Amino acid sequence: MSEKMYTAEELRDRVRGAVEHRAMWMGLIYLEGKKVGYDAEEIIRAAITRMGEIQGGMVKEQLENPDDVRQFRAGFMNPVTSSVFAIDIKNEEQNDLKVEFNYCALVEGWKKLGVDQETMELLCDMAMDGDRAIARTMGYGFELGDTIAQKCPVCKIRFSKEK
DSSP: OOOOOOOOHHHHHHHHHHHHHHHHHHHHHHHHHHHHHOOOOHHHHHHHHHHHHHHHHHHHOSSOOOOOOHHHHHHHSHHHHHHHHTEEEEEETTTTEEEEEEEEEEHHHHHHTTOOOOHHHHHHHHHHHHHHHHHHHHHHHEEOOOGGGGSSSSEEEEEEEEO
């Protein structure tokens, strides 16, 4: 039996579905933990930060020159990830990377849970702890601007390496 080949759009949609599923897990863990009196935010932030450190370390090991933010972008924002989040590169230099995400599967998952606006923005900020930790592990600065969770049209993210 041969394996089905997926089009780029089918693969993108399947990965988006997996990310939505992950976001729904995260959201439910937060909501259920909060319901029983746990500091769910602290626990989730710690876990996501740790995962970002692990992921950042894995990306860093693969790069010939981790100080070159362009190499990071190529490794971290591969074609599948770029398609899933509809990423536009706004600026890409050796020490500076500005990107805009035009789609967020995490937000779509949280919407399916019916979370309120305040919770959605909190969940987004917790999720971004992973990216913050990746940047820190790489030795980069990280800036989060507008987000889709805040009802902005795009998420604006910047990774930078001081000279």
